[in-house]
Every structure is written in structure tokens, then in C-alpha cells.
Amino acid sequence: MSDFVRVCGLDELPSVGAALAEIDGRRVTMIRTDDGAVHAIDDTCTHANVSLAEGEVDGCHIECWLHGSRFDVRTGAPDSPPATVPVAVHTVKIEGDEVFVAFAEEN
Numbered sequence: 001m002s003d004f005v006r007v008c009g010l011d012e013l014p015s016v017g018a019a020l021a022e023i024d025g026r027r028v029t030m031i032r033t034d035d036g037a038v039h040a041i042d043d044t045c046t047h048a049n050v051s052l053a054e055g056e057v058d059g060c061h062i063e064c065w066l067h068g069s070r071f072d073v074r075t076g077a078p079d080s081p082p083a084t085v086p087v088a089v090h091t092v093k094i095e096g097d098e099v100f101v102a103f104a105e106e107n
């Protein structure tokens, strides 16, 4: 796992929803679910080259806006077609009001 990098303040994330972040040149979708948890996944849908940050957050899933695959934001696993490949999930740490992310693997 890489070192933690500060991404944003908690107040910069939607109360429930997704936002795009760029961390060390890598596009990451930051997600806050309705239970208040914050997650970080790679931004690019594994089915085609579109941004998951523009998708809809529903419970612990984000739905790709283009073809509707739903990814579990905790595991990255798609649970509906056409995507079959998981999206990378990164580690999130909250310190005070600050959000930090460490990549699952080196970029």
C-alpha cells in the first residue's frame, strides 16, 4: 500500500454521493454513502473509459451512468453487467475533518 495522501476536507464531499479527485495524477472517485462512510475507488469504469464519479450512489453501490453496471464501493466488485472486472478500491482514513487516501497498490 502507498503512503496516505490528503485528498480534501470532509465538507468538500457531498453528504451522499460521489466526487472526482486527482491524487498523484490518478483519477479517483470519492464516495460518501448514506451511513456516512467515505470510500475511494478508481474513477474509470472497468467496462469502458467513463468516469464513475458521474454515477449515482445508492446504498453501498455506485452505478455507472453509461450502461448501468453497479459496483460495490467496499469491494470494487461489479454486481450487474456489462462490467465483469472489479474496480480498484483504495484505503480511506479520516483524521479530524480531513480525508486521506492510500492506493491499494503502487501507481
Ligand code: FES
Binding pocket: 045, 046, 047, 048, 049, 050, 064, 065, 066, 067, 068, 069, 081, 082, 083
Ligand atoms: S461504461 Fe460503465 S458499464 Fe459500460
